[in-house]
Amino acid sequence: MISLDQVEKRYEQGGAVVHALRSTTLDLRGGDFVAVVGPSGSGKSTLLSVLGAMLNPSAGRVVLDGTSVYEIGVAERARVRNERIGFVFQNFNLVPWMTALENVELPLRLYGGSRAERRGRALELLEHFGLADRVGHRPSELSAGQQQRVALARTLVTRPTLVLADEPTGNLDPASRNLVLQTLTDFRDDDRAIVLVTHDPAVSRAADRILTISDGLLEESKAASEIGLASDVA
Amino acid sequence: MRLFGMVWSEMVRRPGPSAAALVVVAFGVAALVAVESVATSSEKRVAGQMRTLGANVLVLPAETTLQDYYAADSHGESLPEEYASRITMAQLKGVEELSPRLSVECELDESSVVLTGVLPRQEFYEQSAWQSFDLLTADIDSFETGGGLGRKHEGCCGRTCQLTTEEKRSLASYAKTRIVHELDRDSVLVGADVAEEHGFAGGETVRLLGADFRVAGVLPRTGTVDDARLLGHLHRVQEVSDSGPVVNVIEVMGCCDAMAADLVGDLKDLLPGARVVTIANLVEAQVTVNGLMKRLSYVLFAVLVVLGGASVASVMFANVSERRRELGTLMALGATPSTVGRMVILKAATLGVAGAVLGVGLGAVSAYAVGLRYLGFTVSTPPAIVLTGFGTALLVAVVASYVPARRAARLDPCTCLQEL
Ligand SMILES: Nc1ncnc2c1ncn2[C@@H]1O[C@H](COP(=O)(O)OP(=O)(O)OP(=O)(O)O)[C@@H](O)[C@H]1O
Ligand SMILES: [Mg+2]
Numbered sequence: 029m030i031s032l033d034q035v036e037k038r039y040e041q042g043g044a045v046v047h048a049l050r051s052t053t054l055d056l057r058g059g060d061f062v063a064v065v066g067p068s069g070s071g072k073s074t075l076l077s078v079l080g081a082m083l084n085p086s087a088g089r090v091v092l093d094g095t096s097v098y099e100i101g102v103a104e105r106a107r108v109r110n111e112r113i114g115f116v117f118q119n120f121n122l123v124p125w126m127t128a129l130e131n132v133e134l135p136l137r138l139y140g141g142s143r144a145e146r147r148g149r150a151l152e153l154l155e156h157f158g159l160a161d162r163v164g165h166r167p168s169e170l171s172a173g174q175q176q177r178v179a180l181a182r183t184l185v186t187r188p189t190l191v192l193a194d195e196p197t198g199n200l201d202p203a204s205r206n207l208v209l210q211t212l213t214d215f216r217d218d219d220r221a222i223v224l225v226t227h228d229p230a231v232s233r234a235a236d237r238i239l240t241i242s243d244g245l246l247e248e249s250k251a252a253s254e255i256g257l258a259s260d261v262a
Numbered sequence: 263m264r265l266f267g268m269v270w271s272e273m274v275r276r277p278g279p280s281a282a283a284l285v286v287v288a289f290g291v292a293a294l295v296a297v298e299s300v301a302t303s304s305e306k307r308v309a310g311q312m313r314t315l316g317a318n319v320l321v322l323p324a325e326t327t328l329q330d331y332y333a334a335d336s337h338g339e340s341l342p343e344e345y346a347s348r349i350t351m352a353q354l355k356g357v358e359e360l361s362p363r364l365s366v367e368c369e370l371d372e373s374s375v376v377l378t379g380v381l382p383r384q385e386f387y388e389q390s391a392w393q394s395f396d397l398l399t400a401d402i403d404s405f406e407t408g409g410g411l412g413r414k415h416e417g418c419c420g421r422t423c424q425l426t427t428e429e430k431r432s433l434a435s436y437a438k439t440r441i442v443h444e445l446d447r448d449s450v451l452v453g454a455d456v457a458e459e460h461g462f463a464g465g466e467t468v469r470l471l472g473a474d475f476r477v478a479g480v481l482p483r484t485g486t487v488d489d490a491r492l493l494g495h496l497h498r499v500q501e502v503s504d505s506g507p508v509v510n511v512i513e514v515m516g517c518c519d520a521m522a523a524d525l526v527g528d529l530k531d532l533l534p535g536a537r538v539v540t541i542a543n544l545v546e547a548q549v550t551v552n553g554l555m556k557r558l559s560y561v562l563f564a565v566l567v568v569l570g571g572a573s574v575a576s577v578m579f580a581n582v583s584e585r586r587r588e589l590g591t592l593m594a595l596g597a598t599p600s601t602v603g604r605m606v607i608l609k610a611a612t613l614g615v616a617g618a619v620l621g622v623g624l625g626a627v628s629a630y631a632v633g634l635r636y637l638g639f640t641v642s643t644p645p646a647i648v649l650t651g652f653g654t655a656l657l658v659a660v661v662a663s664y665v666p667a668r669r670a671a672r673l674d675p676c677t678c679l680q681e682l
Contacts, residue, residue, distance in 0.1 A: 073679045082594060082675045103598045110596020121591040121678050125275040135595045140264060182595075194679050 029221050030079065030190055031055045035088030037074050037244075048074040049085070050244040058189070060221040061213070063235035064246075071244040072225040076192045079223060081109050093189065110135055114188035116208075118195035120179040122167040128154060129163040132181045146185075153181035157211070173204030180211055191215070191222045197231055209234045265601065269608045279584070280609075283570075283577040284617050287659065290566030291621025291651045292628065297562055298650070299629035299643040301555035319525055321345065321512040322537045340364070340508035343496070345533055346381070349512065354528045359383075359441055359515040364496055366503040368471045371460060376491045377470055379499025379509075382445040436481050447498040449478035453489040457481075468492075471502040566654060570617070571662040574610050578666035582606060586673055593675035603671035607663050614659025618652045625651070 037049035048071045056062065064072050077083035078090060081097040090097050097108055122131045129150055136146035154163055157177040167175050176196065183191060193212065197205040205228075213234060216222050226232050238249040273280050323339035346362040364379040429435045431443045433451070445451065450470070452462045457480040462468075466477045475494060483489055500507060514525065529538040582589070589602050626643040633641030 073676070077676045077679060080594070103600070106593065106596050106598040106601075109594065115594050115678075117591075117678060121587060121594075123588055123591065125272055134592075137264065137268070138592070138596050138601070 029056055029058050029060075030090070030092045032078070033089045033091070035078055035085045035090060037071075037078060037083065038086045047244040049078065049246075051088070052246045054239075054246065056190075056221040056223070058219045058221060059216060060237060061216050061235045062221070062223050062237045062239060063232035064223060064225045064239045064241055065227065065229075065232050065249075066241035068227075070241045071246075072241055073194055074244075075241065075246065076194050076223065076225055079190070080113050080115060080192050081105050107139070110138055111186060112189045114183035114186060114191045116176075116179060116183050116191065116193035116196040118198040120167070120172075120175045120199075122175055122179060122182075124167055127164050127166060128159060128170065128178045131167070131178055132185050135182060135186045149185050150181065153185055154178070157181055172199055173201065173207065176200055176204060176208055177211075180208065184215055189220055191220065193222070193224045195225055195227065197226070197228065205231065265605055265608055266612075269605055269612060273609060273612060279577060279581055280613055283573045283613050284620070286573040287566075287570045287614060287617025287655050288620035288624065290562070290570045291618050291655050292625035293562045294559060294566055294654070295622050295625025295643060295647055295651045296629040296632070297555055297559040298647045299626060299641050300632060300637070301552055301559060302644055302647065303629075303633065303639065303641040304555070304637070305552050319514040319529065320539050321349070321514060321529060321533060322539060323510070324535055324537050326537060338510075340505065340510055341512075341536055343500075343507045343509050345536060346509070346512050348532060349514070349529065352528070352532050354525060354532070356525050357514060361441065361513040361515070362496060362509040363511050363513065364499055364503075364505060364509045365491070366471070366499060366505070368503075370456075370468060370470060370492075373459075375456060377450070377494055377499060377503075378488075378491050379494050379496035380442050380445070381496045383441050383443045433479050434482055436484065442493060445478065445493070445495050447495045448474070448476055449495070450475040451479050451481050451493040452477055453481050453491045453493075454483040455489040456492060470494075473498075473502045563654070567658055570614075570655065571658045574613060574659045575662040575666065577613075578606060578610050578663045579669070581609070582666045582670045582673075587678055589670055590673050590675045590678040593673065594678050599671035599673075602673065603667040606667035606670045607660055610659040610663030610667075611656060614655040614657075615652070617659075618655035621655065622648050622651045 032052050032054040035049060035052045035054075036047070039046040039048055052075070064075060066072055074083065078085050081090070081092070084098050089099075092108065092112060095108060097105055100108070122128075123134065126134065129147070132150035132154060133146045136149070151160075151163065154160060157180065159174060159177060159181075162170060162174060162178075167178070170178065176199075180196075191212070196212075197208050200208065209231060212222055212224065222235075224231065224235055232238050240247050240249045321341070323341045325339045343362055343364075346360055349357065349360055362381055365376050366379075367374055368377050369375075436442065442451065450468065452460075456462065462477050462480060464477050464479050468475050468477060470492070475492075481488065481493070496509070499505075514529070526538050526540050529536075589597075589605075592602060593599065622643075626648075629641045629643060633639055
């Protein structure tokens, strides 16, 4: 589904070189649910950006469903993001002046398509998340948990093959957090891989594979439970 | 359309940031439209006044003062008729028609009327042709078909040169041209008022200054002093009034109002003993005002471009930096950089057009109100000015948003992964 082949990302700042991502090779398949854990500044967001066709790596290749995403044009890459990749953000990033429904429709709207169909899909997802009575609300009129559910609906509306979530539960109370995790679990299927970045051991336990990253170096972790235990002990 | 829908709803739902730019653009366009409308309407009015008079340059005896330009030829002073031939032969640039006139008071049925002697156009050309080799070699028909009197006739936009020979011959065109094409020595043409008062219809005989004249026709109403006059053959009027070969005025129909200015200098050089006046002099005050208005409208145009452009640019810059996260998210969701850039330009263009709609409306209404209240004439806004307003506002908005749009297109979608 997606593979990183010796991917590196370096930032040069005032002569100093920051290795945000050191040579990384990674293979994800449909059905994978991977958590990435690591301290702040270790390169988690960088990894997600590279996976998400948003950040050109300094070296290496990223291949998504057979397409080398950084060897195609900007517009094609944008289209790949639109059709195959779904992002979930820590602070939701809903468009403030759009209603919940319009926010969910937005990715479909960017590339046309019939209005009736996108409306139908958006409503279906909002209903699934128990937001049927909130479709006309603006994000500012919704709770954090509701906003993240709207954002999840927006992520899933395009039926992406790769879902990338950066601290999706960071701003949520435990109940909302569990709902988000439940949703990610529910929506994983054989054609979809999920990558979840988190600080929270409880969250990483939802994944069935855990990668740790520190100082740009990505490593396969032991069992998920071990990480969880280690954190609980610490 | 898809993009425009998004741009439009963003503006409507979050009007605050755009309102300031909208107001600046609207006021700029309004001022431009108002001033241009007033200037154009007042210009048209001046042109209308000139048209009523028929001529745009008058050659008068040096002693005359110009009190009432409608009756500038009835003042008792005279100048040699030969001046008219001199003008013809000098071949001055821009002369379209000439009309030497001599007006004398006389009695008609115990009331006093003015008999004005004019030289029929036909005869005038023949005479000129005899006197000038230049004119003789030129095809006489070219005068007939629209060449006019002056041979250096480029850029002619006058009235008579656009008429066909048939039209020039017809009395009906007199109101337009003030030119009499044919008139024999024993005939008179009567003005509309005179005909009404004395019951002339043509064919009658009238006795004026001891001579009999046949009424050859009734002139169409012109709205000028001619309506209360009789027109006779210049040379016959000179005879019956014992005036000798003189006239009171030579009316010169210049090609264009623009040419009239040059023509005055040329005529002054040619006829040092005469006083040469343009109609523009007569309406000088108004023309000066028009000039000021034009200049003011250029200033306003510049202000619109600079202020409108600056305000659109600053609003769009602020908007782009304020919406960095939103636009970055759009990119993460699959919008291309060029789509995001186009959204910014489209928003600015919408601002420009909306500002122009408001501004044109406001400008046209206030110009109309000012005309009604202070100027005493109806000010209308021609479509060309509306177009100028729209075009300028749109162009300024689009140009001003170019740099903000580029900045938007270069936003890094990764910013939306960063925390607030
Ligand atoms: N645009 C950039 N320019 C320069 N350095 C950058 C840039 N983006 C990230 N970095 C650096 O790269 C390293 C990795 O950053 P990254 O955002 O991936 O960390 P992270 O693991 O997501 O941290 P956090 O948990 O705080 O979100 C950091 O040292 C950061 O300072
Ligand atoms: Mg991060």
